[in-house]
Structure formats: structure tokens, C-alpha cells
Amino acid sequence: AQKVTQAQTEISVVEKEDVTLDCVYETRDTTYYLFWYKQPPSGELVFLIRRNSFDEQNEISGRYSWNFQKSTSSFNFTITASQVVDSAVYFCALSEGGGANSKLTFGKGITLSVRP
Amino acid sequence: ETGVTQTPRHLVMGMTNKKSLKCEQHLGHNAMYWYKQSAKKPLELMFVYSLEERVENNSVPSRFSPECPNSSHLFLHLHTLQPEDSALYLCASSQDRLAGWGSTDTQYFGPGTRLTVL
Numbered sequence: 001a002q003k004v005t006q007a008q009t010e011i012s013v014v015e016k017e018d019v020t021l022d023c024v025y026e027t028r029d030t031t032y033y034l035f036w037y038k039q040p041p042s043g044e045l046v047f048l049i050r051r052n053s054f055d056e057q058n059e060i061s062g063r064y065s066w067n068f069q070k071s072t073s074s075f076n077f078t079i080t081a082s083q084v085v086d087s088a089v090y091f092c093a094l095s096e097g098g099g100a101n102s103k104l105t106f107g108k109g110i111t112l113s114v115r116p
Numbered sequence: 117e118t119g120v121t122q123t124p125r126h127l128v129m130g131m132t133n134k135k136s137l138k139c140e141q142h143l144g145h146n147a148m149y150w151y152k153q154s155a156k157k158p159l160e161l162m163f164v165y166s167l168e169e170r171v172e173n174n175s176v177p178s179r180f181s182p183e184c185p186n187s188s189h190l191f192l193h194l195h196t197l198q199p200e201d202s203a204l205y206l207c208a209s210s211q212d213r214l215a216g217w218g219s220t221d222t223q224y225f226g227p228g229t230r231l232t233v234l
Contacts, residue, residue: 033220043204045225091159095220104223106159 002027004094006107013082014115021077021110023092029053034068034075035093039109045091051075082114118142120226122207128232129197137192137229139207147171147212148190149223150182153204165190166212197233204228 003026013019025034036048049059051068059066063080079086089109096103120141129135141148150162164171165184179201181193190207208223 035222037225042227043206043230044227045206045208047222047224050222103161103164108156108158 002029002032002094002096002105004092004105004107006092006110008110009108010111010113012113012115015084016081018078018080019082019112019114021079021090021092021112023075023077023107025073025075025092025094027073027094027096029096031096033095035095035104036066036075036077037091037093037106039089039091041088048077079112082112084114084116087112087114120207120209120224122205122226122229124229125227126230126232128234129194130234131197131199133197134193134195136194137205137207137231139190139192139226141188141190141207141209141224141226143209143224145209145211145224146187147210147221148184148187149208149210150190150192151206151208151225153206153228155203159206163192194231197231199233202231202233204230 005024008022011019030053032053034051037045038048039045049066056068056070065078067076075092089111091109092107094105123138127135147166149164152160152162161174162176163173163182168184168187179196183191183193192205206228207226210221210223212221
């Protein structure tokens with residue numbers, strides 16, 4: 001069965017600090033997809049990134065970067081030079097490679113607070 | 117309007133009331149989902165629709181009744197709810213054409229309906 005673990009529950013940083021949000025996943029499939037979503041106080045889950053299991057290249061998008069390591073089953077998310085607007089709950093999610101029983105499984109989320 | 121919209125944004129209802137939550141997606145997607153998000157719990161998938169057909173019901177009590185009249189609209193009809201049903205209800209859509217649960221395409225979420233059952 002698939003599982004996503006976000007061991008950190010709450011992180012508080014001061015603006016301009018870098019912060020890394022950890023995500024560890026479990027799956028028996030060789031084909032799977034990993035996601036990160038951001039949930040600001042307004043409630044909507046905002047899609048950030050989708051990666052498939054065959055693409056281990058790290059990705060950078062502005063101040064955001066993702067480190068995918070299959071060897072440790074981790075898909076960590078780093079925010080560089082954090083800003084107050086980054087304050088939100090961040091969810092990592094996993095979907096196995098299609099078929100009748102695949103579904104999107106979310107971790108419990110990490111609450112990030114960025115103080116001015 | 118773009119993306120996924122949900123109405124109402126906030127709803128307070130008594131246990132004997134009947135109400136409906138509405139979701140509309142403007143992305144041309146084929147699949148739509150209802151999730152429940154309670155405090156301190158992971159998101160729980162409730163229902164999945166693909167091409168207007170219900171693909172699966174994740175053991176959700178019958179006091180929750182979904183309806184998908186077309187690929188752009190999804191409703192969640194509520195009746196005789198319990199206080200423990202108070203939560204944020206999120207709708208999502210994806211491009212997937214699903215035979216079962218299976219979702220590998222990105223799901224895009226609406227802003228949610230904050231439901232309080234008194």
C-alpha cells in the first residue's frame with residue numbers, strides 16, 4: 001500500500017531564511033507520481049509540482065526547488081529566501097502508476113510559518 | 117472564470133437540514149473528486165467521478181450523496197449530518213479518464229466549503 005510521511009508538523013522561520021520540507025514515501029510500484037501542494041489560509045490547495053518516478057532530475061522554479069532521491073524514497077522541497085507569503089500548509093502526495101486501485105495519497109501536511 | 121470554483125464557501129447547518137455543495141470546473145477535465153479535510157487528519161477521498169459516472173465510493177455514509185450531471189459540475193447533497201461531519205470539503209478535477217480510482221494526472225482543487233454542523 002502506498003504511504004506518504006511528512007515527519008515535520010510545524011516549522012517556523014524568519015523571513016529570508018531557507019527552509020526544507022521533508023517527504024518520505026512508500027510504494028511497491030516502479031511507476032508512480034509525486035506531488036507537492038500548498039494550502040494557504042484561504043483553504044485552496046495550490047498545485048506546485050508533479051514528478052514521475054523515472055525522472056530524478058532536481059527541479060528549480062524561482063525560489064522553490066525539489067530534491068527527488070529514489071534511493072531514500074524522498075522528495076524534499078526547499079524554499080530559498082522565504083517570505084511571509086510562503087506561510088501555509090504544504091502537502092506531499094503520491095499516486096501509483098494508474099490502474100484500478102491507484103489514487104492520490106496525501107501526507108498529513110507541514111505548517112510553515114514565516115515571521116517578518 | 118477559470119479553474120475550479122466551489123459554492124458556498126461557508127455553510128452552517130443543523131443536523132436535520134438538507135443542503136448541497138456545488139463544484140464547477142472550467143478546465144475541460146474528465147474526472148472530478150470530493151475530498152474531506154478534517155482538523156489534524158490527512159485529506160480523505162470521498163467520491164470519484166469519471167466522465168459523469170461514479171467510479172468509486174470510499175465507504176462514505178449515505179448521508180452524503182454525490183451527483184455529477186455533466187463533466188463540469190459536481191454536487192454533494194447533505195442530509196441529517198452529524199457534528200463530526202464538520203470539515204473543509206474540497207472539490208478537485210483532473211484530465212484522467214478513469215476505469216477505477218486511478219488518478220495519475222494532476223488534480224486541481226477548488227477553494228473548499230467550510231462546513232459546520234451544529
